[in-house]
Amino acid sequence: MRVSLLEVKGLTGGYSNRQPVIHDLSFTVKPGEMVGLIGLNGAGKSTTIKQILGFLRPTSGEIRFNGRTLENDPTGFRKQLAYIPETPYLYPELTLREHLELTAMAYGIPEEVQRERMEPLLERFHMKKRIDWYPDTFSKGMRQKVMVLSAFLLEPSLLIVDEPFVGLDPLAIHHLLERLVKLKHRGTGILLSTHVLATAEKYCDTFVLLKEGRIALKGTLEEMRRQAGLSDASLNDIFIHAAGEEGT
Amino acid sequence: MRPIESLFLERMKHAWKKGGRYAALIAKGLHFLPIFLLISLYFGYKWLLAELPEDFPVSLLLTVLFTWTLSSTRIRTYVQKADPVFLFPDLDGLKGYFRRSLIYSAAMQSLKIWLVTVFLSPLYLTRVGEVAGLGSAWALLTLLKIWNIGIVWLEIHREDRRGVHAFLRWGTNGLITWWLFSGQWFGWPLVIGGIWLGWLTLHHIRFRSPRHLIPWETLMRWEERTVSAYYRLANQFIDVPHIGNDVTPRPVFSLLFRRLPSRPENTYLFLYLRTFFRYREPFGVFVRLTLVTAVLLACLPAAGWFSAFILLTGLYVTGIQLPWIRRIHRYQPWFRLYPLPEKQKRTDCSRLAFWLLGAQSSLALLPQYWAWNSPLPFLLPILLLGWGAAWFLSWIYLPRRLHKRSSLR
Structure with a gap:
């Protein structure tokens, strides 16, 4: 049995201590595993991700990455973790090249390794010609590509991806998924939050289905079918069954 | 209507x-x-x-x-x-x-x-x-x-x-x-x-x-x-949450940027350098204040204490604009994700502020004809005073001021 890379245990939290958004969440992400985090709008997917990244402080529960917690070892915790946000966060004063250089510098990636990784990534995502462009000239999709490139440049142990397909063209989505699979095969654990259920069903190994901040179902597709009592159902059917009815 | x-x-x-x-x-x-x-x-x-x-x-x-x-x-x-x-x-x-x-x-x-x-x-x-x-x-x-x-x-x-x-x-x-x-x-x-x-x-x-x-x-x-101009003015006295600003590439400074070695210890400095030189302000303020200080030093009577007062005022007024370089990034999620010591955000800002203020005192003083030709060797002590003030402002005064006025440490 593989040891967990990310372990979330009894996590409760949100934007205020008095009104938690997520309640008692427990799940794991193992090396070489892609976990799909799914749920309706407002189910708590982004809040869960913010808690893991340390943007929000949990009310209770524990988050461990490779045995470390953010409080005990913040630098070690973040060193092997990469994040692709739903909204691209860019520095207006940096070119694409400088965004990548800054990321590599922060994570201590030597210049030769940086160059080696950068070239194929830029080629793959059709951004080579735009290497010296500033973000104000980028389309929404290009801005999202900067986020994708920065995360892939790191080749992290754990990759947290929040709705990465928004704004990307079909070819970029294809290359993104191709890269995610490649990283997964190399042992990277991936937590993927998405609404594109067909893609999640095809690429993810296990799922965490959130409903109103609580885990409604979790496990492999087969396990979720059993939990929902829907044999042979697709992820879409399970999702509609579990998350579709208000207040159930 | x-x-x-x-x-x-x-x-x-x-x-x-x-x-x-x-x-x-x-x-x-x-x-x-x-x-x-x-x-x-x-x-x-x-x-x-x-x-x-x-x-x-x-x-x-x-x-x-x-x-x-x-x-x-x-x-x-x-x-x-x-x-x-x-x-x-x-x-x-x-x-x-x-x-x-x-x-x-x-x-x-x-x-x-x-x-x-x-x-x-x-x-x-x-x-x-x-x-x-x-x-x-x-x-x-x-x-x-x-x-x-x-x-x-x-x-x-x-x-x-x-x-x-x-x-x-x-x-x-x-x-x-x-x-x-x-x-x-x-x-x-x-x-x-x-x-x-x-x-x-x-x-x-x-x-x-x-x-x-x-x-x-x-x-x-x-x-x-x-609106940004008003906010920047207000920001000199009170904490203003959002200040807009334009970015100008200014390729002339690219050579300077390339001199910084790619090491984790330089991460924030890498960013701050570009923030300073590529945003319209406070770079514009820096240039204007350097010119004003130089002109005042050249035009007003060249008395030792008076020249020192003009220089120190110029450095102070420029210095209080510089913490903005760090403050503008405070809501950037990457700033909270980089695997780097928390205090590096502050020390890299001080490193940049020190060199900028030091450069400002040199730029304002070196063209002063009277300082070179004074009967006493006046240029060296006033230059040392300028660099000393740059050190005090960037490493002691500005970090304390920033700490007092906001949640930034």
């Missing part, structure tokens, strides 16, 4: 209320400083009028100052990002909205002309002319200012050759102001000036774009710049 037309008045009132609240907060923290500044200004001005050499070109100085005041014309529209979507369907309403904006801008800019005229009146009355002449000049300058507002409005509706249009307007203002202050009231210059103004106005009207094409992008950029 149509709803969109009344929207301008609502936004204007809201902006004034907000400005008033900021002014009250600033006034609370300033104590007696404004009174001190006014007294200094009064005595400084009096001294300047008494000491000004007989052959000093006052007319030229007035021409430069008024050309600047006339030409740097801003139109306040209070437009917001959602306006192109929500206001666009009512073109007639928008016409009324922008008419009000132009009337308001004309009133505010005329007030600016009046204030500058009042400020410069002692100089004018001492060296150039009488009260009647000053009154006529003020009236003419006000009319010229209103003309500038109309032309600027037409200019921003045209995408082509903006530089040429701005040059023509600045030139026109310069020539008319020079004629005004050189004492030639009537005759051919006035006729030629009138014809030229008429031709330029007709030229812009002839080539203006169709009414439905509203230059939203330009208007929003201008609005953001104006």
Whole structure:
């Protein structure tokens, strides 16, 4: 049995201590595993991700990455973790090249390794010609590509991806998924939050289905079918069954 | 009144209320400083009028100052990002909205002309002319200012050759102001000036774009710049949450950027360097204050303590702008994700501030002829004082000030 890379245990939290958004969440992400985090709008997917990244402080529960917690070892915790946000966060004063250089510098990636990784990534995502462009000239999709490139440049142990397909063209989505699979095969654990259920069903190994901040179902597709009592159902059917009815 | 037309008045009132609240907060923290500044200004001005050499070109100085005041014309529209979507369907309403904006801008800019005229009146009355002449000049300058507002409005509706249009307007203002202050009231210059103004106005009207094409992008950029300028001013005294700013690539500094080795210890410095050199401000403030300090050091009496006071004031006023370089990134999620020690955010900012302030003291002092030729070796001690102040401001004073005023550590 593989040891967990990310372990979330009894996590409760949100934007205020008095009104938690997520309640008692427990799940794991193992090396070489892609976990799909799914749920309706407002189910708590982004809040869960913010808690893991340390943007929000949990009310209770524990988050461990490779045995470390953010409080005990913040630098070690973040060193092997990469994040692709739903909204691209860019520095207006940096070119694409400088965004990548800054990321590599922060994570201590030597210049030769940086160059080696950068070239194929830029080629793959059709951004080579735009290497010296500033973000104000980028389309929404290009801005999202900067986020994708920065995360892939790191080749992290754990990759947290929040709705990465928004704004990307079909070819970029294809290359993104191709890269995610490649990283997964190399042992990277991936937590993927998405609404594109067909893609999640095809690429993810296990799922965490959130409903109103609580885990409604979790496990492999087969396990979720059993939990929902829907044999042979697709992820879409399970999702509609579990998350579709208000207040159930 | 149509709803969109009344929207301008609502936004204007809201902006004034907000400005008033900021002014009250600033006034609370300033104590007696404004009174001190006014007294200094009064005595400084009096001294300047008494000491000004007989052959000093006052007319030229007035021409430069008024050309600047006339030409740097801003139109306040209070437009917001959602306006192109929500206001666009009512073109007639928008016409009324922008008419009000132009009337308001004309009133505010005329007030600016009046204030500058009042400020410069002692100089004018001492060296150039009488009260009647000053009154006529003020009236003419006000009319010229209103003309500038109309032309600027037409200019921003045209995408082509903006530089040429701005040059023509600045030139026109310069020539008319020079004629005004050189004492030639009537005759051919006035006729030629009138014809030229008429031709330029007709030229812009002839080539203006169709009414439905509203230059939203330009208007929003201008609005953001104006608001940012107010916020930056307020930010010198109180904590202001959001300050907008433009990015300019400035490729001339690329060589400097490349000298920084790619090491985790330099991560924030890598970013801060680009933040400083590529944002319009505080780089612009740095350049202007370096020039002002150098000019004051060159023009005012070269007494040891007085020169040191000017240098230290210049460094202090520049220094208090610099923590912005770090503060602008405080809501960036990457800033919280980088696997780097927390204190590095502060130390990298201090490293940059030290070199910038040190460079400023060198740039202000090295061209000073008197410091090199002084009977005592004055340049070295004052240079050391400048670098010492740069060290104190960047490593001790500014981090403490930043810590006191915000949650940043």
